[in-house]
Amino acid sequence: MACEPFADFLQRFKADRQHGASELARQALVWLGQSVTELACLDAAARRALRDQVGQLTAARPSMSVVAHLLQRWQQQLDAVDDAAQLAAAATQLVALSRQAVDDCVTYARQLISPQQTLLTHSCSSTLMRLFSSLRGMDCHIVVCESRPLCEGVSVVRQLDDWDLATTLITDAQAGLYTAQADLVMVGADSLLSDGALVNKVGTRLLALAAQRDNCPLYVVAESFKQRPPAAGEPVLEQMAVSELGHDLPSSRLANTYFDITPADLISAWVDERGVHRRFSPML
Amino acid sequence: MACEPFADFLQRFKADRQHGASELARQALVWLGQSVTELACLDAAARRALRDQVGQLTAARPSMSVVAHLLQRWQQQLDAVDDAAQLAAAATQLVALSRQAVDDCVTYARQLISPQQTLLTHSCSSTLMRLFSSLRGMDCHIVVCESRPLCEGVSVVRQLDDWDLATTLITDAQAGLYTAQADLVMVGADSLLSDGALVNKVGTRLLALAAQRDNCPLYVVAESFKQRPPAAGEPVLEQMAVSELGHDLPSSRLANTYFDITPADLISAWVDERGVHRRFSPML
Structure with a gap:
């Protein structure tokens, strides 16, 4: 073809x-x-x-x-x-x-999860989907933020349901109600900056702030190819079409930034193909 | 009648x-x-x-x-x-x-806002709507979280538009992108607990955590009738119908808690009918 x-x-x-x-x-x-x-x-x-x-x-x-x-x-x-x-x-x-x-990455991340635990996640990471697939049938509870605007959390919950995993879908605003009862927060990454800061779907920063406040560990699972070369400078946070918000308002009144930056001090450990790092371990 | x-x-x-x-x-x-x-x-x-x-x-x-x-x-x-x-x-x-x-309350809160400022708010508070009405035509910028699930932030933005106030509507997840550039966060209250903690529309706690992280002051505007009597014990956080989320998932997979609690240490000042209090001032 x-x-x-x-x-x-x-x-x-x-x-x-x-x-x-x-x-x-x-x-x-x-x-x-x-x-x-x-x-x-x-x-x-x-x-x-x-x-x-x-x-x-x-x-x-x-x-x-x-x-x-x-x-x-x-x-x-x-x-x-x-x-x-x-x-x-x-x-x-x-x-x-x-x-x-x-x-x-998935092999190492898997070792951080035990039965009976509640895991909180945000958006849809293909790396985490591979991880969740390896948990099939485990007696654990996965709480998924819907991840506005397009709410990819909904399809995550559908898939986890198929894998016999107990789930709860919440609005992004409810994340701060769940960090106190979760055993861990686990997210993927769009990029990792040279100091270990995480660029991920917008809402991750708020989730990380709540996790820190509630002493709930937050793990980032991302292969080292996601590390941003220091020479690349500051990352651009992509803006998407405001029509995705689905609100009947003039577009000049709407904002739809897709990513945010979670500083490294809010991250408990970085999981990559080499293992679990309590301090950020750059490859470059 | x-x-x-x-x-x-x-x-x-x-x-x-x-x-x-x-x-x-x-x-x-x-x-x-x-x-x-x-x-x-x-x-x-x-x-x-x-x-x-x-x-x-x-x-x-x-x-x-x-x-x-x-x-x-x-x-x-x-x-x-x-x-x-x-x-x-x-x-x-x-x-x-x-x-x-x-x-x-509105009279005192009004004194905290100056032209050219950016104010970030969450959900719809009738007290804040009276305040915003008093700002008509002022050269300031009001960023409003949509406030899932029913997105009452949309009607707030429509009303502010009618009052010639510059606005931006954002998803709740984007709040953490705006606290660093806002001059202040201002919210109403559903209740104030005896230690000054705030019960308000879910998402307020996350916004407050981001505001503190970014050194952006957060003001709660609420008349003292909203103070919860100490004898009333722990507040119940109301759950609403999960159908409000609008997702095609079994209801057992959805949660819709309407309120969260923002601890007093995240609040810069409480504005009530007696003035602006840097420390919580109980009436009861």
Whole structure:
């Protein structure tokens, strides 16, 4: 099957609210790898076009460092390798590396959860969904914030139900009622900044403040590809269409920032493919 | 016009999500005063019935101390006064006292706001609406949390727009993005506990935690009738129908607690009809 035109892929990639940052990064690598295999020849013009596409994909999801990180790693190959097949293989390898890193994160995060516990989470993280899938049938209770505006928490609860896990869906505003009774808060990440601060779906910062207040540990589960390179500077917190809020008000009266930053001192531990770190452990 | 039957009034009173605690308390007093004027005679049976109605109205809104407080004051008259007209007048006087207290709160709260400032608020407080009405046309910016599940923040923004005030409506989860740029947070109250802790629409606690983190002062504007008598014990946080969340999930998977408690150490000052108190000043 021929590769989807870049403009179409970019548009979907930019608008995607369903998939997490890692999954989107892998989708971009798959697209780039496939498009390379379809090239007549990997000449200078083709390389320029690919570099431009990498730039556009990276810019499309500025809050997601894993996109920048994995695509940058692939671009290093693009600069170094002459053979199209080798370059496509590099994309496949990076996808596999990313998947393995997530699996290893899940293995370590799993060790933090015991039966009878109540776990509180926010939004939908594909890493946490893999973790929850490994808990199937466990006698624990997972409280999920709905995560406005699009309320992806609802589909999380549906999936957990299918996995025989006890759940409660709450509005984001109710998070502060649950941190005192939860054993732990666990969230994924869109990015981790160089000091360990967490860029994640908006509402995470409030949840983390309540968790700290109530002495409830908060764990961030994210493979190290999500670490933002220090040279990348301050992250941009993506704004999405205010129509997503669903309110009948002039758009100038509405705000829809999708991410917030949770400072490192609110985080009890960072779980990555290397283990559980009580202090942030940068890879870069 | 004859008084609405008690059962009908009670049902509306219990289900009301539009009006604040003070307004509801006044509505109850108006109903009781009117029902007294319609009595054939104020005999022991009539007094018993009235006492029972006071009890039912108080129990219907357990998070709203102002209801308990004002109705208790009226019941003291019921126990002391023989004349129906005098008892009806006592209800009218308590309504006037409540209104005056709110007006005086607004006068003091108004002095805390200057032009060019950004004010962040949550939910809809009738006291704050009176305050905002006094700001008409002022060059300030009011950021309003939507306040899930019913999003009464939307109608707040519509009203502020009519009053030529610049507004931004945000999801509750975005509150933590705005406390760093706001000059003050101002909220009303459903109740104040004996140590100054605030019972208010759920989400207030998270907003207060973010305000403290960002050194943004938080003011509670509430007449002293909203103080919960120490003898009343722990407040009940009302649960409302989970259908209000609007999610297609089994009701056993949903929670809809309407109020939360913001501890006193997160509150910069309490504004009541006597002034602005940097330390909580109980009336009882």
